[in-house]
Amino acid sequence: MDLTLKIWRQKDSNAKGQMVDYKVTDISEHMSFLEMMDVLNEQLVNTGEEPVAFDHDCREGICGMCSMYINGEAHGPDRGITTCQLHMRMFKDGDTITIEPFRAAAFPVIKDLIVDRMAFERIQQAGGYISVNTSGNTQDANAIPISKHAADEAMDAATCIGCGACVATCKNSSAMLFVGAKVSQYALLPQGQVEAADRVKNMVAQMDLEGFGNCTNTGACEVECPKGISLDNIARMNRELMKANI
Amino acid sequence: MALDSKVPEGPIKDKWTNYKNHIDLVNPANKRNIDIIVVGTGLAGGSAAATLAELGYNVKAFAYQDSPRRAHSIAAQGGINAAKNYQGDGDSTYRLFYDTVKGGDYRSREANVYRLAEVSANIIDQCVAQGVPFARDYGGLLDNRSFGGVLVSRTFYAKGQTGQQLLLGAYSAMNRQIARGKIEMFNRHEMLDVVKVDGKARGIIARDLITGEIERHSAHAVVIATGGYGNVYFLSTNAMGSNATAAWKIHKKGAYFANPCYTQIHPTCIPRSGDYQSKLTLMSESLRNDGRIWVPKNMDDVLAIREGRKKPTDLSEEERDYYLERRYPAFGNLVPRDVASRAAKERCDAGYGVNATGEAVYLDFASAIDRYGREQAKIQNISNPSNEKVYELGKAIVEAKYGNLFQMYEKIVDENPYETPMMIYPATHYTMGGVWVDYNLMTTVPGLYCIGEANFSDHGANRLGASALMQGLADGYFVLPYTIGDYLSDDIRTGKIPTDTKEFDEVEKEVKDRIDFFVNNKGTKSVDYFHKKLGKVMWDKVGMARNEKGLKEAMVEIKAIREEFWKEVKVPGSANEMNTELEKAGRVADFLELGELFAKDALVREESCGGHFREESVELDGEQKGEAKRNDKDFAFVSAWEYKGEPADAVLHKEELEFKDIELKQRSYK
Ligand SMILES: Cc1cc2nc3c(=O)[nH]c(=O)nc-3n(C[C@H](O)[C@H](O)[C@H](O)COP(=O)(O)OP(=O)(O)OC[C@H]3O[C@@H](n4cnc5c(N)ncnc54)[C@H](O)[C@@H]3O)c2cc1C
Ligand code: SF4
Numbered sequence: 001m002d003l004t005l006k007i008w009r010q011k012d013s014n015a016k017g018q019m020v021d022y023k024v025t026d027i028s029e030h031m032s033f034l035e036m037m038d039v040l041n042e043q044l045v046n047t048g049e050e051p052v053a054f055d056h057d058c059r060e061g062i063c064g065m066c067s068m069y070i071n072g073e074a075h076g077p078d079r080g081i082t083t084c085q086l087h088m089r090m091f092k093d094g095d096t097i098t099i100e101p102f103r104a105a106a107f108p109v110i111k112d113l114i115v116d117r118m119a120f121e122r123i124q125q126a127g128g129y130i131s132v133n134t135s136g137n138t139q140d141a142n143a144i145p146i147s148k149h150a151a152d153e154a155m156d157a158a159t160c161i162g163c164g165a166c167v168a169t170c171k172n173s174s175a176m177l178f179v180g181a182k183v184s185q186y187a188l189l190p191q192g193q194v195e196a197a198d199r200v201k202n203m204v205a206q207m208d209l210e211g212f213g214n215c216t217n218t219g220a221c222e223v224e225c226p227k228g229i230s231l232d233n234i235a236r237m238n239r240e241l242m243k244a245n246i
Numbered sequence: 247m248a249l250d251s252k253v254p255e256g257p258i259k260d261k262w263t264n265y266k267n268h269i270d271l272v273n274p275a276n277k278r279n280i281d282i283i284v285v286g287t288g289l290a291g292g293s294a295a296a297t298l299a300e301l302g303y304n305v306k307a308f309a310y311q312d313s314p315r316r317a318h319s320i321a322a323q324g325g326i327n328a329a330k331n332y333q334g335d336g337d338s339t340y341r342l343f344y345d346t347v348k349g350g351d352y353r354s355r356e357a358n359v360y361r362l363a364e365v366s367a368n369i370i371d372q373c374v375a376q377g378v379p380f381a382r383d384y385g386g387l388l389d390n391r392s393f394g395g396v397l398v399s400r401t402f403y404a405k406g407q408t409g410q411q412l413l414l415g416a417y418s419a420m421n422r423q424i425a426r427g428k429i430e431m432f433n434r435h436e437m438l439d440v441v442k443v444d445g446k447a448r449g450i451i452a453r454d455l456i457t458g459e460i461e462r463h464s465a466h467a468v469v470i471a472t473g474g475y476g477n478v479y480f481l482s483t484n485a486m487g488s489n490a491t492a493a494w495k496i497h498k499k500g501a502y503f504a505n506p507c508y509t510q511i512h513p514t515c516i517p518r519s520g521d522y523q524s525k526l527t528l529m530s531e532s533l534r535n536d537g538r539i540w541v542p543k544n545m546d547d548v549l550a551i552r553e554g555r556k557k558p559t560d561l562s563e564e565e566r567d568y569y570l571e572r573r574y575p576a577f578g579n580l581v582p583r584d585v586a587s588r589a590a591k592e593r594c595d596a597g598y599g600v601n602a603t604g605e606a607v608y609l610d611f612a613s614a615i616d617r618y619g620r621e622q623a624k625i626q627n628i629s630n631p632s633n634e635k636v637y638e639l640g641k642a643i644v645e646a647k648y649g650n651l652f653q654m655y656e657k658i659v660d661e662n663p664y665e666t667p668m669m670i671y672p673a674t675h676y677t678m679g680g681v682w683v684d685y686n687l688m689t690t691v692p693g694l695y696c697i698g699e700a701n702f703s704d705h706g707a708n709r710l711g712a713s714a715l716m717q718g719l720a721d722g723y724f725v726l727p728y729t730i731g732d733y734l735s736d737d738i739r740t741g742k743i744p745t746d747t748k749e750f751d752e753v754e755k756e757v758k759d760r761i762d763f764f765v766n767n768k769g770t771k772s773v774d775y776f777h778k779k780l781g782k783v784m785w786d787k788v789g790m791a792r793n794e795k796g797l798k799e800a801m802v803e804i805k806a807i808r809e810e811f812w813k814e815v816k817v818p819g820s821a822n823e824m825n826t827e828l829e830k831a832g833r834v835a836d837f838l839e840l841g842e843l844f845a846k847d848a849l850v851r852e853e854s855c856g857g858h859f860r861e862e863s864v865e866l867d868g869e870q871k872g873e874a875k876r877n878d879k880d881f882a883f884v885s886a887w888e889y890k891g892e893p894a895d896a897v898l899h900k901e902e903l904e905f906k907d908i909e910l911k912q913r914s915y916k
């Protein structure tokens with residue numbers, strides 16, 4: 001396939017960015033999107049130009065690092081995947097593809113397609129944990145029976161990879177799907193109960209502080225989430241918050 | 247320098263307890279005056295950082311990603327072992343110890359492995375307390391499955407995302423300490439060298455990957471937890487950023503590098519499809535619990551499948567060669583990784599590979615779907631279920647167990663593995679070699695520690711499944727936090743380590759000079775060009791099968807690639823900004839040295855053992871005919887290499903391995 005790429009280039013967080021056109025040729029439909037980007041970058045290096053900076057690491061959909069906005073969608077067309085799992089078979093010869101960074105006020109651009117997602121870190125530091133000592137003096141694991149249903153539901157919430165697609169795709173740049181998933185994981189488990197009220201209050205307060213928008217139940221986040229995190233988690237977070245405030 | 251493993255005296259089952267009872271402790275008030283640097287925040291580094299902070303030390307933690315949660319540990323799929331004997335199938339500390347030593351082909355240190363087995367049960371307790379959502383059975387208790395190389399069910403798992411959940415557990419423990427100010431986290435920072443003062447590790451030089459700034463950080467001890475070096479092959483199951491830089495740099499500053507030639511080739515990866523490929527994807531080994539591995543018996547069928555005239559499902563049972571079940575009846579599809587990998591390569595080399603490149607075998611779930619379907623029909627009281635019903639019920643069970651893996655496979659290969667068998671082939675996965683450490687996990691440099699995949703100690707020549715996660719967390723939560731105290735008890739009066747000293751000046755200058763070289767070199771070839779070239783030599787001549795001639799050639803070829811690299815490499819952009827090519831250049835430069843030492847180590851080891859098959863060393867007759875031949879008489883040692891300039895000049899030190907509690911014997915899975 002031969003393709004035209006329109007890519008956001010921005011030298012650093014202070015510079016003004018712009019879209020730049022590139023051509024790539026001989027792209028195989030079996031390549032992943034990031035392998036196609038590798039081809040482009042190899043081409044740029046060979047001509048002495050700076051390659052396009054983009055975040056990626058595991059390349060198997062689990063680290064949450066890759067974060068491109070492709071043709072107006074977080075992680076591109078195709079559902080339930082990250083950019084590293086997007087395959088070129090989703091595109092056609094001659095296509096023009098627009099590639100931008102995740103855009104949200106709380107995710108400033110660092111360079112080209114790389115954004116700063118530290119806001120997510122700070123939200124988790126505000127309470128996304130169970131305050132257990134790491135000394136190894138904990139009770140036997142089977143002394144805390146957990147129903148299979150609760151464990152499975154907690155696991156579903158815990159599969160969030162912290163990629164930020166939910167924020168990038170939301171018209172309000174809301175982080176509620178992410179925070180909802182985190183709150184839910186612990187709210188569903190007996191170990192998380194003791195601090196549940198403080199946890200949800202602190203995490204939500206930090207989320208607001210970071211400048212994420214509010215949820216207006218559009219549901220775009222759920223559609224774009226690569227891990228299928230459901231809107232139920234937002235509802236659960238709201239319930240937990242209400243409970244905590246009574 | 248003679249190698250002292252510092253293994254405590256006494257019976258093996260009491261060593262760790264006695265050791266803990268007799269080490270020097272640092273009192274809590276004094277811990278506040280001690281700084282520790284932890285480089286790497288995967289399972290090993292993350293758990294260590296959290297625990298050290300919990301104990302009261304001041305921790306500075308470093309990672310090259312934007313968050314600790316993205317460390318490569320996140321990708322581990324299958325599970326984590328622990329000798330809990332929850333299933334009542336006869337598991338015990340001793341049995342886990344025994345399986346691990348045997349699985350490692352008797353090339354690991356007995357005392358370390360015993361300690362690992364001993365603390366394994368604590369790991370599960372710790373993680374459950376942290377809220378790790380392990381799989382549960384209907385009674386609410388923890389569920390287990392089994393993994394290659396063992397006969398009990400001791401593997402704990404969280405769907406196919408065990409590494410992710412364990413890492414998020416350690417990460418949450420870190421977050422708690424970050425919030426308390428006990429851990430200072432440096433994301434997007436890369437350690438580029440270690441600084442020694444009076445022979446002791448006292449700090450590091452790191453680069454802020456956003457601004458390009460070179461920073462000095464001091465501490466009373468430095469812990470390296472930077473993972474494995476599998477990317478020396480270019481293609482591997484590792485994350486793109488996984489690298490050997492920190493381990494290699496400390497090697498150059500005096501830490502011995504042990505068993506570099508021991509890499510694990512994992513049997514169940516998605517086969518390579520073309521030259522553009524950037525990495526290989528693992529399909530968890532847990533799939534071998536239910537999947538059966540085969541290739542066609544007849545060459546005609548192989549050709550028909552390759553040419554698309556036949557589908558694998560067209561072949562009857564009789565037309566298939568379930569070669570693992572045939573060769574290893576006791577373990578069948580659950581033989582250890584090295585055995586399964588070699589057997590796949592043997593069939594493909596003999597021409598039976600089923601895809602276009604001839605490098606793939608089938609992993610088939612049809613009989614599992616059928617078996618589960620019939621079982622479910624019984625459970626649900628459905629008499630005379632139709633074949634469709636059986637398939638539907640069975641598929642639901644397989645989906646519950648491995649759904650995300652099947653989905654991943656389908657995304658990559660564009661084929662539905664419920665309907666047609668998966669294609670798999672071995673790929674480089676894990677490195678058992680690494681920085682040499684003693685029982686305390688300290689390297690040959692005082693105050694410099696190494697934990698997790700980056701060290702060498704626990705897995706021998708071959709790692710059994712689900713034991714890397716166990717080792718990472720054992721080191722980080724339960725071992726290092728004790729052993730480091732023994733060393734640090736001498737440092738309570740030292741005070742802050744200054745960074746404005748000549749030692750820091752010197753190392754910083756080395757680091758800066760090298761970066762300046764890269765951005766100013768007027769070369770013509772990209773970093774990836776060299777990395778791919780290195781990878782090809784490594785796979786062809788230092789891969790699963792090796793021989794003397796190939797290894798000697800590899801050493802010469804790698805050296806030549808290295809020389810060309812330093813002349814011709816081209817790195818666009820500047821040093822004072824985010825520059826991803828510059829990051830890669832530094833890492834590949836280190837791989838180009840490590841690769842040569844790797845080949846040299848393989849050359850010395852004239853025996854087949856674990857993941858590596860020395861073609862000159864094969865069993866010629868008896869029950870084991872054709873299997874790899876280990877040589878305990880001459881090679882029951884750890885090779886620990888001392889840096890002397892060029893990798894070819896490295897000096898070999900041997901740590902003789904003693905097996906007092908386990909009898910050294912031929913590994914048989916027949
Ligand atoms: C696909 C896959 C599946 C696996 N499945 C299993 C399984 O089911 N069970 C099992 O037991 N094992 C499994 N393993 C192996 C296991 O995941 C790893 O061995 C283990 O997670 C390594 O942990 P670690 O903490 O040592 O290193 P890592 O998790 O690799 O962490 C390395 C850390 O070091 C940092 N770092 C590296 N270099 C630098 C530097 N120079 N400066 C600063 N920071 C640096 C990184 O940022 C990262 O934080 C699997 C491995 C892979 C690849
Ligand atoms: S909720 Fe989904 S989209 Fe949002 S960060 Fe988590 S995985 Fe990504």
Ligand code: FES
Pocket residue numbers: 055056057058059060061062063064065066082083084085
């Ligand atoms: S690179 Fe890890 S999720 Fe895409």
